[in-house]
Amino acid sequence: MTESVRQVVWFRRDLRVHDHPALAGALARGAVAPLFVLDPSLLRGRFASSNRVWFLLRAVDALAATLRERGATLHLGVGSPAEVVPAFARDVGASDVWVSRDLAPYGRRRDLAVAEALGAAGVGFHARAGLVVHEPEVLDRAGGGTPAVFTPFLRRWEREAVRVVLPAPDRIPAVMTGSGAAAQAVDPLAGGVLAIPAVARLRLEPPTADPSRLPEPGEGAARTRLTHWLDSGLAAYDERRNELGDPSGTSRLGVDLRFGLLSPAEVVQQVRMRGESRGALRFLSQLAWRDFYAHLLWHRPEAARAAARTRFAGARWPGGQLGDSAVAPGFDGPAEAWRQGRTGYPIVDAGMRQLAATGWMHNRARMVVASFLAKDLLIDWRVGEAHFMRHLLDGDPASNLGGWQWAASTGVDAQPWFRVFNPVTQGRRFDADGGYVRRWVPELAMVPSARVHAPWTMTGEEQAEARCRIGIDYPAPIVDHAAARERALAWFGSLRPDA
Numbered sequence: 001m002t003e004s005v006r007q008v009v010w011f012r013r014d015l016r017v018h019d020h021p022a023l024a025g026a027l028a029r030g031a032v033a034p035l036f037v038l039d040p041s042l043l044r045g046r047f048a049s050s051n052r053v054w055f056l057l058r059a060v061d062a063l064a065a066t067l068r069e070r071g072a073t074l075h076l077g078v079g080s081p082a083e084v085v086p087a088f089a090r091d092v093g094a095s096d097v098w099v100s101r102d103l104a105p106y107g108r109r110r111d112l113a114v115a116e117a118l119g120a121a122g123v124g125f126h127a128r129a130g131l132v133v134h135e136p137e138v139l140d141r142a143g144g145g146t147p148a149v150f151t152p153f154l155r156r157w158e159r160e161a162v163r164v165v166l167p168a169p170d171r172i173p174a175v176m177t178g179s180g181a182a183a184q185a186v187d188p189l190a191g192g193v194l195a196i197p198a199v200a201r202l203r204l205e206p207p208t209a210d211p212s213r214l215p216e217p218g219e220g221a222a223r224t225r226l227t228h229w230l231d232s233g234l235a236a237y238d239e240r241r242n243e244l245g246d247p248s249g250t251s252r253l254g255v256d257l258r259f260g261l262l263s264p265a266e267v268v269q270q271v272r273m274r275g276e277s278r279g280a281l282r283f284l285s286q287l288a289w290r291d292f293y294a295h296l297l298w299h300r301p302e303a304a305r306a307a308a309r310t311r312f313a314g315a316r317w318p319g320g321q322l323g324d325s326a327v328a329p330g331f332d333g334p335a336e337a338w339r340q341g342r343t344g345y346p347i348v349d350a351g352m353r354q355l356a357a358t359g360w361m362h363n364r365a366r367m368v369v370a371s372f373l374a375k376d377l378l379i380d381w382r383v384g385e386a387h388f389m390r391h392l393l394d395g396d397p398a399s400n401l402g403g404w405q406w407a408a409s410t411g412v413d414a415q416p417w418f419r420v421f422n423p424v425t426q427g428r429r430f431d432a433d434g435g436y437v438r439r440w441v442p443e444l445a446m447v448p449s450a451r452v453h454a455p456w457t458m459t460g461e462e463q464a465e466a467r468c469r470i471g472i473d474y475p476a477p478i479v480d481h482a483a484a485r486e487r488a489l490a491w492f493g494s495l496r497p498d499a
């Protein structure tokens with residue numbers, strides 16, 4: 001291997017060495033200088049999250065350790081990638097920069113700017129697959145554009161062969177880096193990323209979730225989680241995935257996919273190797289939803305800030321629009337009651353408090369709380385989208401946008417607008433013994449199961465016995481669901497049909 005052909009691998013949402021086509025491409029050309037850039041516009045942007053930053057920095061440290069075992073040193077730059085990446089490429093004398101291709105709008109703009117700056121300096125820029133199972137063009141090629149409806153998308157997604165999954169390289173021939181100014185070496189043993197002065201100067205906020213409840217960051221921990229899930233959860237996934245109180249009913253791999261600690265293509269391969277089962281099929285279809293939303297945003301980046309359905313263009317949400325002070329964090333009103341898990345509907349409150357404490361919320365609860373905000377409260381779904389992005393460890397611009405537009409009925413393949421989740425029946429169905437609600441809403445710990453999803457129906461005597469006075473120990477419902485449903489149907493029905 002000659003030192004003269006030097007390659008930069010710029011890691012972003014792909015903090016792993018297994019199945020990393022960009023890393024493999026760089027290694028085929030020469031010695032590698034790995035780089036990570038802490039981009040302040042993401043750290044402070046509209047979807048900033050101290051939970052994700054907490055996880056990210058530790059996952060970067062874990063990556064630095066993995067690379068070091070293989071002979072390479074990860075460097076960390078702080079600043080705009082359009083400046084840091086070309087400067088680092090110059091410092092190390094690289095001919096090319098390699099990345100895993102980002103499909104989201106900000107990443108696309110950023111990569112275009114970086115590629116331009118590199119091109120001006122005569123450095124090549126190569127984006128390779130790695131963040132989704134199938135790249136958008138692969139499915140488009142299969143015939144007639146990507147379907148905007150999930151079921152035909154899934155059929156095509158299932159039919160398409162998954163690209164070859166690559167092993168982790170044993171050794172990474174490293175570029176000898178000097179004392180370049182663009183980025184600093186990450187030494188996991190000397191305090192890692194956090195010990196780098198430019199990072200310390202950022203004064204990052206601590207996570208809002210309890211750190212002891214956050215999963216261990218890093219590729220090794222993620223691979224252990226994957227194996228554990230395949231061995232003990234996958235087969236029963238179809239039956240258990242909606243059980244709110246079941247801590248191992250779903251994989252919890254969302255965060256690992258979010259930061260690319262796992263390759264989605266490799267996850268699919270591993271699931272298929274376990275043989276066909278209802279659990280495996282259902283799990284694969286959930287991974288297809290992830291690709292579906294990533295592809296939708298790729299095809300329609302304008303949907304990142306507005307409803308995909310035209311009937312909502314210019315509509316004012318009666319409960320408040322994003323940007324209104326009445327729905328801003330801290331303003332004492334229905335939006336804040338929702339954020340704090342104090343709506344008086346136990347299933348909604350349990351979901352919101354689970355999110356605050358752990359940075360994760362069960363998918364069923366995500367659907368219920370989102371429907372409650374957009375339909376019972378008629379508040380702009382983007383208020384909820386922003387709150388989720390602040391707290392979710394797996395917070396992802398495409399999946400979160402897709403989930404919110406699905407629940408609010410504003411998306412292209414959303415649930416019909418006249419479908420409004422009833423929080424009481426959802427609770428009784430998916431948390432039959434009330435264990436989930438009691439876990440996250442301790443005020444309801446002694447409320448009998450028959451009442452736990454509608455505690456306001458307790459008599460005075462029952463309230464005294466359960467040590468839960470409605471309106472004092474636990475809030476009375478902030479809206480009457482039946483009346484709110486009628487109001488929602490009237491409002492959604494009043495919007496002109498889609499163009």
Ligand code: FAD
Pocket residue numbers: 241250251252253254255257258286287289290291293361362363364366367370388392394395396397399400401402403404407
């Ligand atoms: P599992 O049930 O084990 O599913 C396996 C994987 O499949 C997930 O990790 C995820 O990568 C993918 N997946 C499953 N369901 C979906 C889905 N409906 N859409 C897209 N991908 C899916 N998922 C995110 O990854 N990031 C988000 O920001 C996000 N926001 C959401 C917001 C709302 C309002 C809703 C209704 C759903 C949202 N989801 C989001 C989808 C889903 O809730 C989470 O992926 C899931 O709960 C994560 O837990 P898990 O890893 O145990 O999932």
